[in-house]
Amino acid sequence: xxxxxxxxxxxxxxxxxxxxxxxxxxxxxxxxxxxxxxxxxxxxxxxxxxxxxxxxxxxxxxxxxxxxxxxxxxxxxxxxxxxxxxxxxxxxxxxxxxxxxxxxxxxxxxxxxxxxxxxxxxxxxxxxxxxxxxxxxxxxxxxxxxxxxxxxxxxxxxxxxxxxxxxxxxxxxxxxxxxxxxxxxxxxxxxxxxxxxxxxxxxxxxxxxxxxxxxxxxxxxxxxxxxxxxxxxxxxxxxxxxxxxxxxxxxxxxxxxxxxxxxxxxxxxxxxxxxxxxxxxxxxxxxxxxxxxxxxxxxxxxxxxxxxxxxxxxxxxxxxxxxxxxxxxxxxxxxxxxxxxxxxxxxxxxxxxxxxxxxxxxxxxxxxxxxxxxxxxxxxxxxxxxxxxxxxxxxxxxxxxxxxxxxxxxxxxxxxxxxxxxxxxxxxxxxxxxxxxxxxxxxxxxxxxxxxxxxxxxxxxxxxxxxxxxxxxxxxxxxxxxxxxxxxxxxxxxxxxxxxxxxxxxxxxxxxxxxxxxxxxxxxxxxxxxxxxxxxxxxxxxxxxxxxxxxxxxxxxxxxxxxxxxxxxxx
Numbered sequence: 001x002x003x004x005x006x007x008x009x010x011x012x013x014x015x016x017x018x019x020x021x022x023x024x025x026x027x028x029x030x031x032x033x034x035x036x037x038x039x040x041x042x043x044x045x046x047x048x049x050x051x052x053x054x055x056x057x058x059x060x061x062x063x064x065x066x067x068x069x070x071x072x073x074x075x076x077x078x079x080x081x082x083x084x085x086x087x088x089x090x091x092x093x094x095x096x097x098x099x100x101x102x103x104x105x106x107x108x109x110x111x112x113x114x115x116x117x118x119x120x121x122x123x124x125x126x127x128x129x130x131x132x133x134x135x136x137x138x139x140x141x142x143x144x145x146x147x148x149x150x151x152x153x154x155x156x157x158x159x160x161x162x163x164x165x166x167x168x169x170x171x172x173x174x175x176x177x178x179x180x181x182x183x184x185x186x187x188x189x190x191x192x193x194x195x196x197x198x199x200x201x202x203x204x205x206x207x208x209x210x211x212x213x214x215x216x217x218x219x220x221x222x223x224x225x226x227x228x229x230x231x232x233x234x235x236x237x238x239x240x241x242x243x244x245x246x247x248x249x250x251x252x253x254x255x256x257x258x259x260x261x262x263x264x265x266x267x268x269x270x271x272x273x274x275x276x277x278x279x280x281x282x283x284x285x286x287x288x289x290x291x292x293x294x295x296x297x298x299x300x301x302x303x304x305x306x307x308x309x310x311x312x313x314x315x316x317x318x319x320x321x322x323x324x325x326x327x328x329x330x331x332x333x334x335x336x337x338x339x340x341x342x343x344x345x346x347x348x349x350x351x352x353x354x355x356x357x358x359x360x361x362x363x364x365x366x367x368x369x370x371x372x373x374x375x376x377x378x379x380x381x382x383x384x385x386x387x388x389x390x391x392x393x394x395x396x397x398x399x400x401x402x403x404x405x406x407x408x409x410x411x412x413x414x415x416x417x418x419x420x421x422x423x424x425x426x427x428x429x430x431x432x433x434x435x436x437x438x439x440x441x442x443x444x445x446x447x448x449x450x451x452x453x454x455x456x457x458x459x460x461x462x463x464x465x466x467x468x469x470x471x472x473x474x475x476x477x478x479x480x481x482x483x484x485x486x487x488x489x490x491x492x493x494x495x496x497x498x499x500x501x502x503x504x505x506x507x508x509x510x511x512x513x514x515x516x517x518x519x520x521x522x523x524x525x526x527x528x529x530x531x532x533x534x535x536x537x538x539x540x541x542x543x544x545x546x547x548x549x550x551x552x553x554x555x556x557x558x559x560x561x562x563x564x565x566x567x568x569x570x571x
Contacts (some may be wrong), residue, residue, distance in 0.1 A: 032567050038075045039559050046549050047081070047557075056516040057114075058546045060088035060121045065521060065550040068128045069557035072564055078128070079135060086125050086139050089118040098555055104149040104183040104218070107225045112464055113471055117515045123158045130159055135173070149183040155166040157188035164195055172196060174202055177210060184214040185226040190233035197252045205259040212266040222270050229515030231288055238263050239291055261299040267292035268303050271310055286314040327415060349373065354382055365391040377456075380411075388415045395422050397534050400435065408442065411569030412452035416443060424485040433489040440486045441492055444500065447475045473518055476504050487526045495534065498527060502541045512544035524554035525561075532559065 043066050050062045067081035111119070122143070129136040136159060144152035156179035163172035164325055176196065179189045193211065195421060197204035215221045221230050225282060238255055255263070271289055275282040282289070296307045349369040357366035366386050373379040391406035400423055407419040420443035427435035452474060454466055479501040487494035501519060511517040527535040539551035 001284050019364075029567070029570055032563050032570070036073055036560070036563050039556050040070065040564070042556050043070050043073075043553065046553055049545065049549055053546055053549075055515070056088040056416060057117045057121055058513055060085040061124065061515045061517070062546055062549045062553075063088075064124045064128060065553040067125075069553045069560055071128060071131065072560050075132075079132075082125050082129050082135075082139070086122060086143065089121045089125075090143060104185065104220065106150070107229075108150050108186070110465060113468065113514070116467065116471065119154070121515055122155065126159055127162055130171075131164060136138065144182065150186060152182035153179050153186045154188060156182060159194050160192045161195070164192075164199065167204065169196065171268070173207060176207055180207075180211050180214050184211060184218055185221050185229055186408040187229055187233060190237050190509065193237060194252050197255075201253045201256060202411040205256045208255060208259040209262040212262045216266060216269065222274055234263065235288075235291065238295075254353075257299050260295040264292045264295035264300040264303060266463055268296065268300075268306050271314075275310070275313060282310060282314045286311075286316075286319070289314050290324060338462050346372075351378065351382070355385075356381075358386050358389050360542060361389075361393060363393075384410060384412055384415055388418060391419045392422075395419065395426065398426070400426055404439065404442075408446070410446065410450050413447055413452045413474035413478065416446050416450055417481060419473050421478070421481035421485050424482060428485060428489050431489065436486055437490045437493055440482050440497065442488075443478065443482055444497065447478055450475065469509045470514070471516050473505070473508050473510050476501065476508055476510060476518040477520075479504060480523045484520065484523040487530060491530050494527065494530070495538075498538050502538060505547065506541075506543045512546040515546070517547055517550055521550040521554040524551045524559040528558040530564075 046066050047063065050066075053059045053062060063081045063085040067078040067085065070078040070081065109115075126136055126139065129139055140152060140155045143155065156175045160172045160175035160179065163169070163175060164283050172192075173196065175190055176192045179186075179192065187355055189211070193204050193207050196207065215230060220226050238259070243358070267289060271282060271285055274285065289307075291313075293307065296303050311323065349372050354366050354369045357363075358370070363386055364383075370379060370382050370386065373382070387406045387409045391403045391410070394403040394406065403419065403423055407416070407423065410416050410419065414570045420439055424436045424439045424443075425440060427433075452469075454468070479497055483494050483497040483501060486497065501523075505518050508518065510516050512518075524535050527538065536552060539548055539555065542548045542551065
C-alpha cells in the first residue's frame with residue numbers, strides 16, 4: 001500500500017496527463033512519465049531495504065548506488081542519499097576531532113581494511129556527485145573539516161582521476177590544484193600531475209610550477225617526514241626515466257623549460273634554507289642537489305653561483321668534486337647499460353636490473369636475464385611480470401594476437417584480469433565476435449585454475465597494507481569485467497559469464513557486510529540493456545543483500561537512462 005500511494009503521488013508531481021479515453025493509445029510522453037515513476041518507486045523500495053544491512057559502510061554503498069540511478073529522476077533526493085552515504089563513512093566525532101587536528105605535512109596513518117572500505121565508498125559517492133561540481137566540493141569540505149588536510153588531498157586527487165578518465169582535463173587541473181593546496185607534501189597529487197602529463201604536457205608543466213610555489217610556501221615541506229615524500233614526488237615528476245600509469249602503460253613526456261626552471265629554483269632555495277636551519281645537513285642531500293645541476297645550467301644559469309656553493313657544502317671527504325657532465329637521467333641510463341652488459345655476462349643477474357629493463361619496455365633483454373636465474377619463486381614472479389607488461393604493451397599497440405599469446409602464459413588471477421578484458425574490448429570495437437568469444441572462454445578457463453594468493457610483502461610491510469581475500473577477489477572482479485565487455489557481441493556468453501560471476505562470488509570469502517561487493521555493478525546495466533527482467537533475476541540470486549541492492553540499482557540506472565533517451569527522441 002505504501003508503494004502504491006507513493007507512486008500515485010509521484011505521478012501527480014511529475015505532471016502525468018489524464019488517462020486516454022478507452023480504446024485510445026497512451027501517448028509516448030505519458031507512458032514515459034508512468035515508467036519513470038515506477039523506476040523511482042523501485043529505488044525507494046531498495047532504499048527501504050538498506051535499513052536491514054549490517055554495517056554503516058554497507059548502507060552507505062547501497063545508498064550511493066541508488067543515488068546514481070536516481071540522479072536523472074529526482075536529483076534532490078539523489079543528493080540527500082549521497083549526503084547520507086558520505087556521512088555514514090565518517091568516523092565518530094571523538095575520532096574526527098583527533099584527525100582534524102593533524103596538520104598538513106604529517107605522515108598519513110597506514111590504511112586498514114576499515115579505512116579502505118570507507119575510502120572506496122567516499123570515492124563512489126564523489127563519482128556520482130561530481131555531476132554537480134559545487135555539490136561535490138561541499139562534500140569534500142565537510143569531510144575535510146572533520147578529518148583534516150590529508151582527507152581533502154585524497155578526495156580532490158580522486159576527483160581529478162575521475163575527471164581525467166572522463167576526458168575532462170580542465171576539471172582535472174582544477175581538482176589537482178585544490179589537492180595540492182590542501183597539502184602539497186602528499187603523494188597522490190604527484191601521480192595525478194603525471195597522469196595529466198600523459199594527456200597534456202603543457203598543462204602539467206603549469207601545474208608543476210604551481211606545485212613548486214606551494215611547496216616553497218609550506219614550511220613543513222622540507223621537515224621530517226614530509227621531505228621524504230616531497231623529494232620522492234619531485235624525482236618521480238622530474239627525473240623518472242619512464243612512468244607507466246594505469247593498465248595501458250602511458251609514457252609520460254619529459255617536463256618542459258618552465259617546469260625545469262621552477263624545479264632548479266626550488267631545489268637551490270630549499271636546500272639553502274635547509275643548510276641555514278641545520279648546518280651540515282646538506283651532506284645528506286647531495287644526490288638530490290646534483291639532480292638540479294642540468295636544469296640550473298640550461299634553464300636557470302643565474303642560480304649557478306648559489307648552486308656551486310651548496311655543492312661545496314654538500315661534499316663529504318672523498319666525494320668527487322666534479323659536476324655531472326650530463327643529466328642524472330642520462331648518467332642513470334649509462335650506469336644501467338653497464339649493469340645490463342655485466343649481468344648478461346654473469347651467471348647471477350641483478351634483480352633490480354631486470355625490473356628496470358621491464359619498466360623500460362626492454363622485454364627481450366629482461367627475458368635473457370630471467371633465464372639465468374635458478375628455478376624458484378623469484379624466477380616465476382619475474383616471468384609473470386615480464387609477460388604481463390609486454391602483453392599490456394602489445395595490446396596498447398593493437399597487437400591482439402601477440403598480446404594473447406603472452407596472456408595465455410599468465411598464472412596469477414590478478415595478472416589475467418589486467419589483460420583479457422581489454423583484449424575483448426578491442427575485438428568488440430572491431431565487431432569481431434569470434435575473437436571476443438574465444439578470448440572470454442580462454443580467460444575464464446585460466447581464471448578457474450589461476451593462483452589467487454596475495455603477493456609476498458617486503459620485510460617491514462604490515463599484512464594490512466594489502467587487501468585480503470575478504471576485500472578483493474581477482475577472479476570475481478575479472479568475471480564482471482569479462483561479462484561487461486562481451487555483451488555487445490555475444491549475449492548468450494555474457495549471461496553465461498554472469499551466472500559464473502554469481503556462483504563464484506556467493507562461494508567466496510568477500511565480505512559484503514563490510515561493503516566489498518567484489519565487482520563493478522555497472523555490468524548489470526549492460527545486462528539490463530539486453531534483457532531487463534533476466535538481469536533482475538540474476539541479481540536476486542546473490543546471497544548477500546548488499547549485492548542484490550547495488551545490482552538492482554544498476555538495472556534501474558539503465559532503465560532511467562533508457563527512458564531519458566526515449567523522452568528526448570519523442571520531443
